[in-house]
Amino acid sequence: MPPRSVYIHIPFCTNKCYYCDFNSFVTNNPQLIWDYLYALEREMERTFSALAPQQVETIFVGGGTPTFLDRDQMHFFLETVQKHLGSKLTSSYEFSMEANPGTTDHDKLTVMRAFGVNRLSFGAQSFDDRLLKRLGRIHSADEVRRSVETALMAGFDNISIDLMFGLPEQTLADFERSIGHALALPLSHLSAYSLKVEENTLFHTLYQKEQLPLPSEEDELAMYLMLIDRMEQNGLMMYEISNFAKPGRESRHNQTYWLNEEYYGIGAGAHGYVQGRRHVNAGPLAVYMQMAADGLPRVEEYAVEAEEAMENEMILGLRLRRGVDLERFAHRYGRTVQQEFGEVVSRQKEKGMLEESEGYLRLTRQALPVGNEVFMQFLRD
Numbered sequence: 001m002p003p004r005s006v007y008i009h010i011p012f013c014t015n016k017c018y019y020c021d022f023n024s025f026v027t028n029n030p031q032l033i034w035d036y037l038y039a040l041e042r043e044m045e046r047t048f049s050a051l052a053p054q055q056v057e058t059i060f061v062g063g064g065t066p067t068f069l070d071r072d073q074m075h076f077f078l079e080t081v082q083k084h085l086g087s088k089l090t091s092s093y094e095f096s097m098e099a100n101p102g103t104t105d106h107d108k109l110t111v112m113r114a115f116g117v118n119r120l121s122f123g124a125q126s127f128d129d130r131l132l133k134r135l136g137r138i139h140s141a142d143e144v145r146r147s148v149e150t151a152l153m154a155g156f157d158n159i160s161i162d163l164m165f166g167l168p169e170q171t172l173a174d175f176e177r178s179i180g181h182a183l184a185l186p187l188s189h190l191s192a193y194s195l196k197v198e199e200n201t202l203f204h205t206l207y208q209k210e211q212l213p214l215p216s217e218e219d220e221l222a223m224y225l226m227l228i229d230r231m232e233q234n235g236l237m238m239y240e241i242s243n244f245a246k247p248g249r250e251s252r253h254n255q256t257y258w259l260n261e262e263y264y265g266i267g268a269g270a271h272g273y274v275q276g277r278r279h280v281n282a283g284p285l286a287v288y289m290q291m292a293a294d295g296l297p298r299v300e301e302y303a304v305e306a307e308e309a310m311e312n313e314m315i316l317g318l319r320l321r322r323g324v325d326l327e328r329f330a331h332r333y334g335r336t337v338q339q340e341f342g343e344v345v346s347r348q349k350e351k352g353m354l355e356e357s358e359g360y361l362r363l364t365r366q367a368l369p370v371g372n373e374v375f376m377q378f379l380r381d
Contacts, residue, residue, distance in 0.1 A: 009267030323362025
């Protein structure tokens, strides 16, 4: 079966945040944006001609900042998506778009709703203006609130907020205040990620110079545990180690990744997983657009062997709070988790890191803060 999920990348941003290593570009050249959208259209045509989707359950537009597009660009982009995928959408589809506060006026949001976008994910990161400035963000906490209010007025009722913790000079009290401000908004979903200092970012340069005063590991752990408690107290249940939602509002698209299911990947630097093969698109805009003019803009493609697929199934599936479906694993691979990873599972159970319940293998609550250490055990030499 063709994938039922589609990821599309819009790489443009108003500025480059100090922690960001995503494939994103700052530009004030509207022609460059139009040229990219035309290249994106060509890639869609070739991709869906090679393997036509039959049913599409989720679309996710990420970036960059997709809402960096102006109204006319947004209209053209969504019209292109509608042309290729509109007739394939299921009746209960989820169409998400990432948005930055301050880039979503009512007119643009109305266009988005008219073309079927029904879920917004705002990159708030913090409700502390001092910390936002430290991150290189150009919005304020008030702009987050106004953006959510504008989205509601435009007819959106499925809104997610992204927060970050473990930030330079951030205290537990700082993070708790940001959580409180987020919970005061009419959210259906919240994602919260600890800061990772990535190479090729300003933060990495500062870190190497010992000029990035990060919280201690103990303080960062306290932030994470407090996050879990506050979310559950307010009816947003943890369904993945960094994601919380009201019942029925879990991100269906992101669960495609965690369930190790296939998806189309469109755009500069996008990754895809189709018919047992993973691919990576060219990231630099000039390279992507030239390759898209000549054919599919892929710089890497390889078949996923069964052993790697089973490792991925465990590592990704254990991120979900319900864990790995043991029956599904056996049906999918013709091998049980016990046959493939029995020693690892037994060892992690003895350590109190894994537990089995009602046909699922999952992290214990005490393992949540150190999940990556557990995941690594499923990588074979």
